[in-house]
Amino acid sequence: xxxxxIWRTIVPALALSLALSACSSNGGDNAGNNSNNSxxxxxxxxxxxxxxxxxQLPILSASPYQLAGxxxxxxxxxxxxxxxxxxxxxxxxxxxxxxxxxADSGLSVFKYxxxxxxxxxxxxxxxxxxxxxxxxxxxxxxxxxxTGDGAYxxxxxxxxxxxxxxxxxxxxxxTVTEISGAVFNGQPIVLSxxxxxxxxxxxxxxxxxxxxxxxxxxxxxxxxxxxxxGKIQLEMKAAAE
Numbered sequence: 175x176x177x178x179x180i181w182r183t184i185v186p187a188l189a190l191s192l193a194l195s196a197c198s199s200n201g202g203d204n205a206g207n208n209s210n211n212s213x214x215x216x217x218x219x220x221x222x223x224x225x226x227x228x229x230q231l232p233i234l235s236a237s238p239y240q241l242a243g244x245x246x247x248x249x250x251x252x253x254x255x256x257x258x259x260x261x262x263x264x265x266x267x268x269x270x271x272x273x274x275x276x277a278d279s280g281l282s283v284f285k286y287x288x289x290x291x292x293x294x295x296x297x298x299x300x301x302x303x304x305x306x307x308x309x310x311x312x313x314x315x316x317x318x319x320x321t322g323d324g325a326y327x328x329x330x331x332x333x334x335x336x337x338x339x340x341x342x343x344x345x346x347x348x349t350v351t352e353i354s355g356a357v358f359n360g361q362p363i364v365l366s367x368x369x370x371x372x373x374x375x376x377x378x379x380x381x382x383x384x385x386x387x388x389x390x391x392x393x394x395x396x397x398x399x400x401x402x403x404g405k406i407q408l409e410m411k412a413a414a415e
Contacts, residue, residue, distance in 0.1 A: 229324050233367040234274040234317035239377075241313060243268030243285060243386030251284045255293065255300045261307050262288035268386050272315050281328055281345065285311050287386045294328060294343045294350070303343060303350050305334030310385050316365040318372050320401035321346070329372060329399065331363045338363045340374055340399065340408070353399060355408050364390040371398035374408075 248267045252258075265288040275281055283303075285292040290311030292304040304312035310333040317326040321344060328343040340356035340363070343349070356374065364377035375392035382388040397410045 229319040229322050231319040231324070231326060233372055234276075234326070235365055235367050235372075236272060236274060237364075237366050238380075238389050238391040239272075239314045239364050239366075240381075240389050241270060241385075241387060243270050243287065243384075245269070247282060248284060251282070251293075251295055251300070254295075254298065258291075258293075258300070260286055260289050260291070262286075265289050270312070270386060275315075275317060275328070276326070279317075279326060279345070281343075283312065283315065283328075283330075285386055287384060290385050292330075292332065296343075296345055296348070299348070301343060301348070301350055303330055303341060304332030305339070309334040310362075313362060313385065313388075314364045314377070314390055316367070316372055318399075320372075320399070320406045322401060322404070329365055331365050331374070333362070336360055340365070340397075342406070351406075353406060353408050355410065356397065356399070358396060362390065363396065364392050366392045368395065368398055371400040373398055 246269045248269050252267050265286045267284050267286050269282065270285045271282045280296055282295045283292065284295060289307040290309065291302065291307055292312040293300040294303055312330045312332045314331045316329045318329060319326055321327060323346050325346055327345070329340065330342065331338060331340055333339070336359065338358040338361060339352060341350060341352040344351065362377040362379060364375050366373045366375050373392070373395045374397040376394045376396055377390040378393050380389045380391065395411055397408055399406065399408050401407070
């Protein structure tokens with residue numbers, strides 16, 4: 175991995191300092207997932223609880239979150255996205271779409287294993303998410319409807335340089351938005367469900383092979399993403415401020 179990346183330097187410390195348990199607000203064992211979810215994705219952990227947002231769509235996530243790039247659909251994506259030029263030679267594109275993304279959503283996510291640049295592929299168009307090649311790209315995702323339009327947005331955690339951040343892709347508007355205030359210095363994060371909000375947790379990293387193959391287990395909850403007054407908002411937990 176490029177020495178500018180932060181993960182290999184912080185993984186050993188995380189193994190000592192972050193708790194193995196999931197966010198304390200997760201409420202026990204994870205329940206079943208939406209019956210329309212695809213079973214062809216990459217997350218082997220338990221599906222998230224059926225936490226319901228205002229639109230009555232449950233938040234979809236997995237804990238622990240298993241990032242496992244695979245070849246499925248990658249060649250087709252590259253052919254459709256032929257104008258992309260990686261700054262690295264032999265930069266392999268892999269499919270990192272989580273298995274909880276509904277099959278009828280039309281969404282898929284691809285990541286390059288050297289540059290770590292990540293894209294949502296939707297209705298024949300690639301939308302860059304997760305910063306540029308200076309960071310680690312997208313490392314975990316969740317689905318929720320905080321816009322209240324009755325359709326899922328794709329929420330994602332990523333790093334850009336030394337900072338971890340949270341953003342979302344809204345298929346209805348076909349826009350990518352970084353959530354204001356969602357900056358976490360020098361540590362990886364993972365998304366998990368928490369009551370009617372989406373929890374942003376410090377991540378314990380294990381089974382690390384690369385930034386397209388690792389397991390992230392939620393530790394302390396650092397912040398929550400939720401909908402209020404028709405807007406998507408983020409609230410930092412006191413210990414994370």
